[in-house]
Amino acid sequence: MKALLCREFGPISNLAIADVVEPNPGPQQVVIEVHSAALNFPDALIVQGLYQIKPPLPFSPGAELAGIVKTVGSEVKHLRPGDRVLAVTGHGGLAQACLADADQCMHLPDTLDFDTGAALVLTYGTSFHALRHCANLQAGETLLVLGASGGVGIAAIELAKAMGARVIAAASTTEKLAVCKEVGADELINYETEKLKERVMALTHNLGADVVYDAVGGKHSETALRSTGWRGRFLVVGFASGEIPRIPLNLALLSERQILGVFWHTAALRDPKSHLANMQILQAWLAEGKIRPRITERLPLDKAADAIARIAQRKTIGKIVINP
Numbered sequence: 001m002k003a004l005l006c007r008e009f010g011p012i013s014n015l016a017i018a019d020v021v022e023p024n025p026g027p028q029q030v031v032i033e034v035h036s037a038a039l040n041f042p043d044a045l046i047v048q049g050l051y052q053i054k055p056p057l058p059f060s061p062g063a064e065l066a067g068i069v070k071t072v073g074s075e076v077k078h079l080r081p082g083d084r085v086l087a088v089t090g091h092g093g094l095a096q097a098c099l100a101d102a103d104q105c106m107h108l109p110d111t112l113d114f115d116t117g118a119a120l121v122l123t124y125g126t127s128f129h130a131l132r133h134c135a136n137l138q139a140g141e142t143l144l145v146l147g148a149s150g151g152v153g154i155a156a157i158e159l160a161k162a163m164g165a166r167v168i169a170a171a172s173t174t175e176k177l178a179v180c181k182e183v184g185a186d187e188l189i190n191y192e193t194e195k196l197k198e199r200v201m202a203l204t205h206n207l208g209a210d211v212v213y214d215a216v217g218g219k220h221s222e223t224a225l226r227s228t229g230w231r232g233r234f235l236v237v238g239f240a241s242g243e244i245p246r247i248p249l250n251l252a253l254l255s256e257r258q259i260l261g262v263f264w265h266t267a268a269l270r271d272p273k274s275h276l277a278n279m280q281i282l283q284a285w286l287a288e289g290k291i292r293p294r295i296t297e298r299l300p301l302d303k304a305a306d307a308i309a310r311i312a313q314r315k316t317i318g319k320i321v322i323n324p
């Protein structure tokens, strides 16, 4: 079968299509014929050896996918060959077939196509866990989203609107902000050309935002924390800018602000019941049209390395789906 292969950690340009042997499932695993694999920022990190998790070499990137079960391990009870599923595997999705732990797979409803299924779990799962469980976002509160036109950012906008919050979207270009508006953001800030804190204060009658969703890190994080009000909550989601900011802790003390870490995949593994409940709510909201993954590009496997490079270069909007 064909797979996009990372033979050693290094530049994204080293990724290459290769013929590899199809995997065999262990007792509690399945092999999935991959129809759609959605790309995420961590794909760019994992192949460079910059992610928290370093898979054994060689491996294929691709953390989330949807497809059809081909073979099942001897101890797997709830899945059969022919089942339509979606799965979060961490890596391996950018191949024609992928090994997955059976308990990391969920049935894909007939109403959901493979591309949408693949693009749903990681970004919406992360943002829902962050907003609901970590920040306890309430209807009527104001959420500031940094990097709002990216994968998790768009999900955060849509989910916060579905939860009844007011959303201020911050991004770096007019084109990116237009997408934020289209998916439901109430207010827009270009954080490369405008003063972030002044704009947030003006938009909140000087009260500040209630919650900040920061998947970017770098130079805007401290300003965004300073833009929260009394008991504001600041979600540490990621560092797409490549810079992990150092925050003076007096900023937490002064307004009783809370700085909250978000680590969705580990949280989902540690609390599978909450994860399943979240996924059921997300699937219901998808069916009701409250959320809709913004798939901006659908590409074949041999275009996946270029797409991962463009994610790392800040050149993409929304989700890219690969069809191996």
Ligand SMILES: NC(=O)c1ccc[n+]([C@@H]2O[C@H](COP(=O)([O-])OP(=O)(O)OC[C@H]3O[C@@H](n4cnc5c(N)ncnc54)[C@H](OP(=O)(O)O)[C@@H]3O)[C@@H](O)[C@H]2O)c1
Residues within 6 Å of the ligand: 039, 040, 041, 042, 122, 123, 126, 147, 148, 149, 150, 151, 152, 153, 170, 171, 172, 173, 176, 215, 216, 236, 237, 238, 239, 240, 241, 242, 262, 263, 264, 265, 311, 312, 313, 314, 316, 318
């Ligand atoms: N904590 C968790 O559980 C969890 C789960 C999933 C993802 N994440 C993390 O969340 C972050 C965003 O993921 P994503 O899939 O949404 O990524 P994405 O689609 O690439 O979006 C990231 C956004 O960050 C902004 N950015 C600023 N500087 C950048 C730079 N130097 N390179 C690339 N982007 C830059 C860009 O927006 P502007 O150009 O508008 O600034 C971009 O739209 C990543 O760090 C990822 O690892 C964390």
